[in-house]
Every structure is written in C-alpha cells, then in structure tokens.
Amino acid sequence: MQPLTEHVADVLVIGSGAAGLSLALRLAGHCKVMVLSKGPLNEGSTYYAQGGIAAVFDETDSIASHVEDTLVAGAGLCDREAVEFIAGNARHCVQWLIDQGVLFDTEAGTGTGGENDERAGRHADERYHLTREGGHSHRRILHAADATGKEVETTLVSKAASHPNIHIMERCNAVDLIGSSKIGLPGTRRVVGAYIWNREKERVETCRAKSVVLATGGTSKVYQYTTNPDISSGDGIAMAWRAGCRVANLEFNQFHPTCLFHPQARNFLLTEALRGEGAYLKRPDGTRFMPDFDERAELAPRDIVARAIDHEMKRLGADCMYLDISHKPADFIRQHFPMIYQKLLTLDIDLTREPIPIVPAAHYTCGGVMVDQHGRTDLDGLYAIGEVSYTGLHGANRLASNSLLECLVYGWSASEDILTRLPSIKLARQLPPWDESRVDNSDEQVVLQHNWHELRLFMWDYVGIVRTTKRLERALHRINLLQREIDEYYSNFRISNNLLEVRNLTQVAELIVKSAMLRKESRGLHYTLDYPDMDANPQPTILHP
CATH class of the missing domain: 1.20.58.100 (Fumarate reductase/succinate dehydrogenase flavoprotein-like, C-terminal domain)
Structure with a gap:
C-alpha cells in the first residue's frame, strides 16, 4: 500500500468551472471547502463559453417567456417545475455574479469583454447589452463580448484562489467516490469522501468530507469531434453511476451546429450569437439552406440547425458548410466578435470579408446524474450541479445560454441545502488508503x-x-x-x-x-x-x- 496521504474538508467540490466555483464561494464564508481541478484552474468548458447567460433583464421580456422558449426548445421533455425554478431564480443569481466583479457588456461599452473596461467606472443605471440567440423570443443574453466564459471563470478563479477557506488542488482527478458501506458504517448509504489521483505526485490520495459535490461537466469527449476541452470525459457521471446513482436522458447529446472546420483549430466554436446578429448558413455555392428546413431559418434551435447542416453535407458529399456574416459592417463585426475575429485572422480567415467553413461537433450533454432542486443525488451527501446533472431544464434539447445559468442557480440552491445539513453531519474516521500492491507499471x-x-x-x-x-x-x-x-x-x-x-x-x-x-x-x-x-x-x- 502507498503511504497515507489524506485531505480533510467540510465539502469536497470536484470541478472548477462556473458551477463548482460559484458554490465554493457561497460556502466558503461558513465552512472549509476543497476544490479539485482536473487540469489548470481555467481549463474547463466555462472558460471557453462564448455566447453568454440567459436571464430576464429587459422590461419588455418576462420570466414566463423565458420559460416558454425553454419548453419549446426542449421538445416536450422539459420538467416545467425545474424550468420555472431556474428561470425564476436567474436574475438574482446573475446579479450575484455581477457583485463578484463580472463585467457584462453595457449599451455604452459593447465589445470590451471586460478587458478594457474600468471596473470602477460602471454605473448602476447602465443598461446591459443583450443579444438574442436561436430559440429565444427576446434579447436576453448577457455577455462579455464573445468571451463571456473567460470573464466569468477568471473572476471566480481570482476570488476562490484568494479565499482562506478554499483549498484548490490543480491537476488532480477524482478516481472514485467512497461510500459509507466501504468503511462499514451502518445506516443509510452516504458519501464520505473520494479517492484522488494527484498527477504531479503520481499517487492516489484520499479526501474525507461531510459532503461531496460533482461539478465535473459533460461527456462530449466521447465523440471524435467536439467543441469541448479535453477534460470533458464524463468523469462525474461515471463515478456517480458506479456509486449507485440513477442517470437520465443521456441519449440527448447536443451537437453545436457551427464548429470551425480547419486542421489547425479542430474544436474552435463559432458562437450562436453570430447567427443571432444576422449571420447566414450557406452551401459551398453560396446559397442559403436553413429557410428550406425551418421558418425560423438560422435562428431555429440547435438540433434542427445541426441536422440541416448534416443533411446538406451528406446530400452534397461536402466536407463542410459555411457561416457568413460578411454582409454586416466590418466595424460591427469587430466590435461584437473581437475574440473570434482575431482568432480567425491567425488562420488567414477574415470574418468581415468571407464565409467561414463549419461542421457540427459534440457540444453539450443534456442528461446526467438525476438530482432534485437542491442538486441532491440518490446518495446522501452527494450533490451534482452543472452539466454533469439532470435537472429537467434541458429536456430533449438545450436552449442556448441556459447552461451557465443552470450552473449559477444550482450553485446557489445546493449551497443553501449543504449549509443547512452540515451541522448534523459527522466526518467519517480515517478512510482506507488506496491499494495498488498487486499492480505494475504499464509498458502498453x-x-x-x-x-x-x-x-x-x-x-x-x-x-x-x-x-x-x-x-x-x-x-x-x-x-x-x-x-x-x-x-x-x-x-x-x-x-x-x-x-x-x-x-x-x-x-x-x-x-x-x-x-x-x-x-x-x-x-x-x-x-x-x-x-x-x-x-x-x-x-x-x-x-x-
């Protein structure tokens, strides 16, 4: 057996994206939190999210409309109660994010992405610049130019890294959850900790915790083509399943319609906001095809758009289709999509002058570990929040920009439940160390x-x-x-x-x-x-x- 290396925390959070870090920050004023990051802190799906966060901030919009748009996109399989819960709590959860220092674009400062904006110069009466994406009936997407995830993640990382009650471990994988039955505890089965693979020290360690939160993201790396970073390998879903939790709706894997088709950038996403601002989808001959498939054309939900692109590629024997916003003014394009514009220039593609080659790619896991409105799973003490979970919000197809919203709302609701329950939970005694006495180093x-x-x-x-x-x-x-x-x-x-x-x-x-x-x-x-x-x-x- 290895020498024992054990960590102890009130709450172990596995995952360091918007869900995991928002929850950790909400808990940290009351208890000790350990955050496990599979790679570097920023290397997750949140960081690469371009579009934004859906929430009702405009007086002409309504929560009821947001609910209805979500239900329509979910193709009759959403849980209405869950949709109403998330849409109804959207504004105060997004406001919490703003209070942490996240800068969304305003009408006066569109396109800065927060990087060139004087944070002290913001005024409470400034109106947020809201975009509209496919499936939405109103402009309700708060964003930081076309790099919303980067703004959200870097802000949360900065807050979490400096908090005395948050201990962050980077480049560490959770191997498996440890249940009470493994250490012989009587009564209801509950989670008491986890085994951790410390990649830098090349050893398995343990963490004892009163509660464990899975915030590990989705499973899109199971597909050959994906917009997700390498860490999206379904770890939380697999661990929860092995621990005895139910999963739901895993047949619904969202393929983002517009991933850049280029040998040097195989997973670069071209945000749906491009189509929201007027970009057209075209065949290689320059003709549009979305009006042939749906009356909403380029603003149809993602499942319809992805199937249409797939259909045209197979029908024509084409390697890709094209996304074209070059008919819009160049200044408008550079202002609204500065990150995409600069990235494409490095590949000798000018977004303001030419169509962009695109293909669909695996993007989002709509199903996951079954949870209630507090993120509780079937195993006592185990929570799942964000893309790893099945809340009932997404149904058969996720509405654009509802994903970061779900992370924030469940980061809040799970933290409330955890704080209520923590005082009555006792830490388990020492966990069994990892046993690798009968294994060898692989040469295969x-x-x-x-x-x-x-x-x-x-x-x-x-x-x-x-x-x-x-x-x-x-x-x-x-x-x-x-x-x-x-x-x-x-x-x-x-x-x-x-x-x-x-x-x-x-x-x-x-x-x-x-x-x-x-x-x-x-x-x-x-x-x-x-x-x-x-x-x-x-x-x-x-x-x-």
Missing part, C-alpha cells in the same frame, strides 16, 4: 490509445446526429468488448490520466447507447431513422444501476 500505453480512438470514432459514426437501431447495437457490442479490455487493464496496472478517462468514457458511452436504444421515437437531439415520429406521451429515459 498503445492499448489505451487504440481503445481511446476506436471508442470516439464509432460513437461519432454510430451514435451521432442521425442514428439507427443497427448502428446502436453495433456500438454497444464494441463498447462491451472495450470494457472487458479496460477492466483487465485497470486491475493490473497503475493509474494514469488516460486510463481514468478512457475507463469513464467507455462507461458513459454504454449509458448513452442504452438510453438511445430505449427511446423508440425521434425527439430533439435524438433522431433515429427507425423511429422518425414523436411519441404522444414522452417520458425521461431513466437508467438504474
């Missing part, structure tokens, strides 16, 4: 790399934008074979980052495929040629361990 890393590439390729081909029962069956067969190989590898060799990720990705792939096989209809993000019609009485797809 090529096996992991092969499994990794094979998994992502067949998930893209068989469980992508358009599916069939036969493709799903083939995918499940391959997953079962991979799982046997990976389980054997996991039992015999020491842990590595690649091993942990491919283990979790394979587990999540199985859950995605089994969910998709249970849905005998086409709805939202799940489109199957074998069942092209919608069921009259749709229900969430729930898997039990």
Whole structure:
C-alpha cells in the first residue's frame, strides 16, 4: 500500500468551472471547502463559453417567456417545475455574479469583454447589452463580448484562489467516490469522501468530507469531434453511476451546429450569437439552406440547425458548410466578435470579408446524474450541479445560454441545502488508503490509445446526429468488448490520466447507447431513422444501476 496521504474538508467540490466555483464561494464564508481541478484552474468548458447567460433583464421580456422558449426548445421533455425554478431564480443569481466583479457588456461599452473596461467606472443605471440567440423570443443574453466564459471563470478563479477557506488542488482527478458501506458504517448509504489521483505526485490520495459535490461537466469527449476541452470525459457521471446513482436522458447529446472546420483549430466554436446578429448558413455555392428546413431559418434551435447542416453535407458529399456574416459592417463585426475575429485572422480567415467553413461537433450533454432542486443525488451527501446533472431544464434539447445559468442557480440552491445539513453531519474516521500492491507499471500505453480512438470514432459514426437501431447495437457490442479490455487493464496496472478517462468514457458511452436504444421515437437531439415520429406521451429515459 502507498503511504497515507489524506485531505480533510467540510465539502469536497470536484470541478472548477462556473458551477463548482460559484458554490465554493457561497460556502466558503461558513465552512472549509476543497476544490479539485482536473487540469489548470481555467481549463474547463466555462472558460471557453462564448455566447453568454440567459436571464430576464429587459422590461419588455418576462420570466414566463423565458420559460416558454425553454419548453419549446426542449421538445416536450422539459420538467416545467425545474424550468420555472431556474428561470425564476436567474436574475438574482446573475446579479450575484455581477457583485463578484463580472463585467457584462453595457449599451455604452459593447465589445470590451471586460478587458478594457474600468471596473470602477460602471454605473448602476447602465443598461446591459443583450443579444438574442436561436430559440429565444427576446434579447436576453448577457455577455462579455464573445468571451463571456473567460470573464466569468477568471473572476471566480481570482476570488476562490484568494479565499482562506478554499483549498484548490490543480491537476488532480477524482478516481472514485467512497461510500459509507466501504468503511462499514451502518445506516443509510452516504458519501464520505473520494479517492484522488494527484498527477504531479503520481499517487492516489484520499479526501474525507461531510459532503461531496460533482461539478465535473459533460461527456462530449466521447465523440471524435467536439467543441469541448479535453477534460470533458464524463468523469462525474461515471463515478456517480458506479456509486449507485440513477442517470437520465443521456441519449440527448447536443451537437453545436457551427464548429470551425480547419486542421489547425479542430474544436474552435463559432458562437450562436453570430447567427443571432444576422449571420447566414450557406452551401459551398453560396446559397442559403436553413429557410428550406425551418421558418425560423438560422435562428431555429440547435438540433434542427445541426441536422440541416448534416443533411446538406451528406446530400452534397461536402466536407463542410459555411457561416457568413460578411454582409454586416466590418466595424460591427469587430466590435461584437473581437475574440473570434482575431482568432480567425491567425488562420488567414477574415470574418468581415468571407464565409467561414463549419461542421457540427459534440457540444453539450443534456442528461446526467438525476438530482432534485437542491442538486441532491440518490446518495446522501452527494450533490451534482452543472452539466454533469439532470435537472429537467434541458429536456430533449438545450436552449442556448441556459447552461451557465443552470450552473449559477444550482450553485446557489445546493449551497443553501449543504449549509443547512452540515451541522448534523459527522466526518467519517480515517478512510482506507488506496491499494495498488498487486499492480505494475504499464509498458502498453498503445492499448489505451487504440481503445481511446476506436471508442470516439464509432460513437461519432454510430451514435451521432442521425442514428439507427443497427448502428446502436453495433456500438454497444464494441463498447462491451472495450470494457472487458479496460477492466483487465485497470486491475493490473497503475493509474494514469488516460486510463481514468478512457475507463469513464467507455462507461458513459454504454449509458448513452442504452438510453438511445430505449427511446423508440425521434425527439430533439435524438433522431433515429427507425423511429422518425414523436411519441404522444414522452417520458425521461431513466437508467438504474
């Protein structure tokens, strides 16, 4: 066995994006919080979010309208109570973010992204510049130019890193949750801590905690093409499933319609706000095609737009379609999309003069670990917030810019519940150390790399934008074979980052495929040629361990 290295905290937060850090900051005035960051603090989906946060800040808009737009985008599968809860708490949660120092663009200062703005110069009566994105009936997207996530994440990181009650561990993976049954505690099963892979010290450590919060993001790395950073490997969903928690709606994987098609920038996202400000989708010959698919054209929800692009690419045998905003004034484009403009220039593409080659790419996981309105899972003391969770907000398709909002609202609601319960919870005594006395160092890393590439390729081909029962069956067969190989590898060799990720990705792939096989209809993000019609009485797809 390894020498014992144990950490102790009131609350262990696994994940360092908007969900995890907002919760940590809300808790830190009352208890000791440990935040686990899989990579560098900024390296998560929040940092790369371009569009913004949906919330009703305009007097012509209403919470009821935000609710209705969300329900329509969710294609009849949203939980209305959850939608009303999140939309109804949007403003005060976004205001909390503003109070932390996040600078959203105002009508007087559009396009700064907070970087050139004098923070002390803001006035309370300034109106926020609100954009409109696909599926929204009003302009309600607060943003910091086209780099909202960067502004949010850097502000929260700065606050958390300097807080005396928050201990941050970077480059550390959670391996598995530790339940009370593992240490022989009687009564209701609850989480008492977690095993942690410290990549810099190359050892597994333990953390004892009264509560554990999963804020690990989604699973988009299970696909060959994704807009997400490398850390999005479904870790939280896989860990929760192994610990005995239910998951729901994992067949609904959102493919962002407009990812840059370029060999030097395979996962660069072109924000939906481009279409919100008038960009057109075009075929290689320069003709528009979205009006042929939906009366909302480029402003249709993402599932419709992604399928239309996929359809045209396959019909024409084209490698990509094109996004064109060059008909707008150049100053307008540079002011509203400075980050995208500069990035494309480094690739010799001028956003103000030419169309941009695009393809759909895996972007967001609409399902996840089942939780209630406080983020509580099936296991006492375990919470899940943000993209890792299934709240009922997104249904069969997420409405643009509702994702960061969900992180903030559940960061608030989970923190309230945790603080209420903490005084009655006792820390478990010493946890069992990690035992790797019967494993060796691997000299066959090529096996992991092969499994990794094979998994992502067949998930893209068989469980992508358009599916069939036969493709799903083939995918499940391959997953079962991979799982046997990976389980054997996991039992015999020491842990590595690649091993942990491919283990979790394979587990999540199985859950995605089994969910998709249970849905005998086409709805939202799940489109199957074998069942092209919608069921009259749709229900969430729930898997039990």
